Amino acid sequence: MRDSVDRHVEVWARELDWMDPVKEAIFARLAILARHASQARRATLDSDGLRNWQYKVLLTLRRLGPPYTGNPSLLADHLGLTRGALSARLAPLEEAGLIVRTHEDADRRRVRVRLTDAGHAAFEQQVAAEEADELALLAALTPAERVTLADLLRKMVLAAEDSAAGQAEQAREA
Numbered sequence: 001m002r003d004s005v006d007r008h009v010e011v012w013a014r015e016l017d018w019m020d021p022v023k024e025a026i027f028a029r030l031a032i033l034a035r036h037a038s039q040a041r042r043a044t045l046d047s048d049g050l051r052n053w054q055y056k057v058l059l060t061l062r063r064l065g066p067p068y069t070g071n072p073s074l075l076a077d078h079l080g081l082t083r084g085a086l087s088a089r090l091a092p093l094e095e096a097g098l099i100v101r102t103h104e105d106a107d108r109r110r111v112r113v114r115l116t117d118a119g120h121a122a123f124e125q126q127v128a129a130e131e132a133d134e135l136a137l138l139a140a141l142t143p144a145e146r147v148t149l150a151d152l153l154r155k156m157v158l159a160a161e162d163s164a165a166g167q168a169e170q171a172r173e174a
Contacts, residue, residue, distance in 0.1 A: 005029050036137070044129040050122060054093055058123040061099065061115040068115035075113060098122055 005028045013021045045055055060078045061068045070078075076086040090113060093099045098119035104110040115123070138146055 003029075005032065033137075037134070040133040041130060044126060044133070048122065048125055048129075050126065053089055054098070055123070055126055057089060057093055058098060058115060058119050058126075061113065061119070062123050068120070069112050072111055072113060093119070 005025050008028055009021045009025050012019055012024060041055075042052065045052060050058075056079060057075070060075055061070060063078075064070050064074075072083055072086055072090070075081075076083050079086065081089070090099060090101060094101055096118075097116055100114050100116055102112050102114065104112065141149065
């Protein structure tokens with residue numbers, strides 16, 4: 001069975017005789033799958049009335065573990081935002097009842113952000129929908145093939161992370 005990538009590789013293999021067709025097929029297919037996953041996430045978020053940035057805030061709070069609470073500085077760091085940008089994002093989430101901001105009793109300047117029951121439910125609904133989409137896509141593979149794919153992708157991710165760490169170290173030394 002042939003897919004769109006097979007046709008893509010045929011064209012470029014004729015045009016670029018130096019190109020590795022297996023490499024091209026791998027990365028073209030990874031790009032298609034990444035685009036598919038991203039579009040599926042957006043569609044699920046749209047149907048649930050969440051935006052991607054809202055989901056990321058809920059995800060970050062959930063990752064912190066029970067009681068799903070963090071201070072704004074920690075959240076901003078995890079999300080790669082300034083405190084001001086985070087504050088602007090928290091306001092609509094709080095208005096929607098997905099998070100609550102509280103002040104510590106002893107120091108009113110200290111704020112805590114907590115995932116509410118509604119925020120927890122919105123996160124769970126999004127993750128369950130993504131799980132269904134991803135499992136439907138993986139249904140094309142046997143359980144053993146899934147394990148093999150996961151192992152092979154791990155090798156590639158480790159190589160990418162090692163490369164990124166090396167580049168960051170070189171930048172610091174420069």
